[in-house]
Amino acid sequence: xxxxxxxxxxxxxxxxxxxxxxxxxxxxxxxxxxxxxxxxxxxxxxxxxxxxxxxxxxxxxxxxxxxxxxxxxxxxxxxxxxxxxxxxxxxxxxxxxxxxxxxxxxxxxxxxxxxxxxxxxxxxxxxxxxxxxxxxxxxxxxxxxxxxxxxxxxxxxxxxxxxxxxxxxxxxxxxxxxxxxxxxxxxxxxxxxxxxxxxxxxxxxxxxxxxxxxxxxxxxxxxxxx
Amino acid sequence: xxxxxxxxxxxxxxxxxxxxxxxxxxxxxxxxxxxxxxxxxxxxxxxxxxxxxxxxxxxxxxxxxxxxxxxxxxxxxxxxxxxxxxxxxxxxxxxxxxxxxxxxxxxxxxxxxxxxxxxxxxxxxxxxxxxxxxxxxxxxxxxxxxxxxxxxxxxxxxxxxxxxxxxxxxxxxxxxxxxxxxxxxxxxxxxxxxxxxxx
Numbered sequence: 001x002x003x004x005x006x007x008x009x010x011x012x013x014x015x016x017x018x019x020x021x022x023x024x025x026x027x028x029x030x031x032x033x034x035x036x037x038x039x040x041x042x043x044x045x046x047x048x049x050x051x052x053x054x055x056x057x058x059x060x061x062x063x064x065x066x067x068x069x070x071x072x073x074x075x076x077x078x079x080x081x082x083x084x085x086x087x088x089x090x091x092x093x094x095x096x097x098x099x100x101x102x103x104x105x106x107x108x109x110x111x112x113x114x115x116x117x118x119x120x121x122x123x124x125x126x127x128x129x130x131x132x133x134x135x136x137x138x139x140x141x142x143x144x145x146x147x148x149x150x151x152x153x154x155x156x157x158x159x160x161x162x163x164x165x166x167x168x169x170x171x172x173x174x175x176x177x178x179x180x181x182x183x184x185x186x187x188x189x190x191x192x193x194x195x196x197x198x199x200x201x202x203x204x205x206x207x208x209x210x211x212x213x214x215x216x217x218x219x220x221x222x223x224x225x226x
Numbered sequence: 227x228x229x230x231x232x233x234x235x236x237x238x239x240x241x242x243x244x245x246x247x248x249x250x251x252x253x254x255x256x257x258x259x260x261x262x263x264x265x266x267x268x269x270x271x272x273x274x275x276x277x278x279x280x281x282x283x284x285x286x287x288x289x290x291x292x293x294x295x296x297x298x299x300x301x302x303x304x305x306x307x308x309x310x311x312x313x314x315x316x317x318x319x320x321x322x323x324x325x326x327x328x329x330x331x332x333x334x335x336x337x338x339x340x341x342x343x344x345x346x347x348x349x350x351x352x353x354x355x356x357x358x359x360x361x362x363x364x365x366x367x368x369x370x371x372x373x374x375x376x377x378x379x380x381x382x383x384x385x386x387x388x389x390x391x392x393x394x395x396x397x398x399x400x401x402x403x404x405x406x407x408x409x410x411x412x413x414x415x416x417x418x419x420x421x422x423x424x425x
Contacts, residue, residue: 019324026336048363048364049367049386055368059275
């Protein structure tokens with residue numbers, strides 16, 4: 001795999017570390033983390049900061065309360081089955097389809113276990129999509145666009161996260177390839193074009209319906225469900 | 227005193243400090259030999275702090291106590307999974323508390339990567355001379371947090387202790403979202419610098 005050049009921002013990664021990020025955003029973040037040791041290292045630092053901040057809390061409490069609390073804890077410990085403590089289960093050696101080498105967990109389970117099994121819905125002009133089921137209001141989908149084609153052209157009303165899974169696109173003079181994480185907000189108009197050497201598959205998470213610039217695409221948007 | 231998280235010491239008994247080294251030792255002993263005395267040390271140190279962490283969101287002392295007990299139960303059950311080569315004890319306990327909070331208060335899913343997945347890209351082997359021991363890193367992070375500019379430290383505390391997004395923090399503090407993000411970036415640049423990492 002080529003090195004990853006576009007990473008998760010500190011602000012977004014911190015929301016994931018703190019546990020305040022919704023499921024749809026978290027899916028894109030966690031899938032990039034599976035592909036990117038650098039971002040995992042930054043996540044570890046944030047979790048260490050979380051640990052240090054918890055320690056810096058100076059709680060209001062009394063010795064009586066703490067004694068009661070520990071007594072209750074001891075009761076629970078006694079009720080625990082006296083087995084061996086949990087240890088790392090030796091994972092059975094799983095094998096995956098070649099096509100899924102770039103689709104790590106947690107995403108793979110969300111798309112039904114394999115890219116080969118995805119039922120794509122055509123979007124007309126050299127593109128297809130698959131709506132990924134998640135709880136909440138976010139719009140999460142896989143998009144598959146043919147070589148040399150633009151991603152369906154759009155601006156957007158809020159945050160948009162794109163994780164490239166296969167192929168490459170160029171956007172504002174920059175190249176995005178497998179594993180790259182593209183984070184856009186309301187300020188940007190995002191017009192990626194897939195490179196001519198092959199199709200591009202990416203995961204896109206948005207918090208607002210995409211606003212297409214072309215009148216034709218806007219007219220058909222409700223029917224396409226995008 | 228930021229955001230009322232630091233309570234005046236005079237209101238309660240001063241809680242014993244615990245060095246990162248001692249925490250690691252207690253956690254490893256809890257995992258390896260089910261040593262109740264070591265676990266009690268961790269409970270005395272972290273219990274009241276995790277209860278306060280939960281109380282920020284639970285708004286109910288009884289529920290906060292239950293979620294703290296649940297977190298400490300996880301510490302007891304999973305202590306053998308803690309690897310002192312890979313992380314420090316307070317970071318590890320924080321992730322357990324966070325997950326208990328998400329499961330019980332947010333009732334939301336938080337998808338996670340799976341290191342045993344064949345498509346997972348593993349870490350490159352560490353070069354030993356650029357990495358501090360985990361316990362030393364923990365101390366350096368504590369010190370770096372203490373020396374952050376107040377406005378950066380406050381944003382980190384809000385991010386970790388209040389169940390709100392950065393756009394909600396921006397509204398609450400009357401700061402542009404871009405300023406919230408750039409302060410967070412500046413804070414982590416300082417923390418990474420303190421660990422001798424690339425910024």
